Amino acid sequence: xxxxxxxxxxxxxxxxxxxxxxxxxxxxxxxxxxxxxxxxxxxxxxxxxxxxxxxxxxxxxxxxxxxxxxxxxxxxxxxxxxxxxxxxxxxxxxxxxxxxxxxxxxxxxxxxxxxxxxxxxxxxxxxxxxxxxxxxxxxxxxxxxxxxxxxxxxxxxxxxxxxxxxxxxxxxxxxxxxxxxxxxxxxxxxxxxxxxxxxxxxx
Numbered sequence: 424x425x426x427x428x429x430x431x432x433x434x435x436x437x438x439x440x441x442x443x444x445x446x447x448x449x450x451x452x453x454x455x456x457x458x459x460x461x462x463x464x465x466x467x468x469x470x471x472x473x474x475x476x477x478x479x480x481x482x483x484x485x486x487x488x489x490x491x492x493x494x495x496x497x498x499x500x501x502x503x504x505x506x507x508x509x510x511x512x513x514x515x516x517x518x519x520x521x522x523x524x525x526x527x528x529x530x531x532x533x534x535x536x537x538x539x540x541x542x543x544x545x546x547x548x549x550x551x552x553x554x555x556x557x558x559x560x561x562x563x564x565x566x567x568x569x570x571x572x573x574x575x576x577x578x579x580x581x582x583x584x585x586x587x588x589x590x591x592x593x594x595x596x597x598x599x600x601x602x603x604x605x606x607x608x609x610x611x612x613x614x615x616x617x618x619x620x621x622x623x624x625x626x
Contacts, residue, residue, distance in 0.1 A: 443470055446470065477511070479546055479549040484542055484563040484566065512582075519580065521578045523575065525560060526605070527568060527574070529570050533568075557576070557577045574601045574605040579595070580596075581596060
């Protein structure tokens with residue numbers, strides 16, 4: 424592969440280049456021909472792909488929740504488990520993927536259940552680090568639903584560790600973020616952790 428020339432970002436004005444042109448230049452600098460048959464449409468495919476994978480930048484928790492908050496006297500834990508997570512590591516732009524478990528204890532209002540998964544999606548579809556993703560989901564539920572407590576656990580595999588660098592194939596990263604009752608009451612926290620780590624038969 425030919426040497427990659429790295430110029431200081433401040434000295435290069437790329438504002439007039441299309442996304443497709445930038446991708447084609449990247450392909451060229453990596454030693455491939457963007458004009459050959461198999462790669463002719465790659466720049467436009469990459470542009471569309473990255474637009475989808477980062478669509479969370481154009482969404483907010485309030486947009487997602489909308490009017491899906493309902494008055495209800497339910498005051499027990501609500502847990503949505505095994506929400507698929509696909510995100511891009513902001514350090515290497517490589518995917519990390521896994522599952523999120525999101526729980527909250529309502530205080531007079533409940534969320535539409537699908538909204539918990541959609542909140543995860545808002546923050547996963549950005550350039551991320553897993554630690555921040557976990558905190559952002561917890562904070563979004565805390566701010567929008569005003570519950571008594573929130574707990575989020577994310578467990579994920581990172582391709583930046585698996586495909587490059589240390590190349591460790593079986594290491595899983597687990598992060599957690601908790602608010603309210605889940606921090607203050609060990610029994611509530613233990614119940615959440617037991618439910619998220621227990622195996623169960625498919626429905």
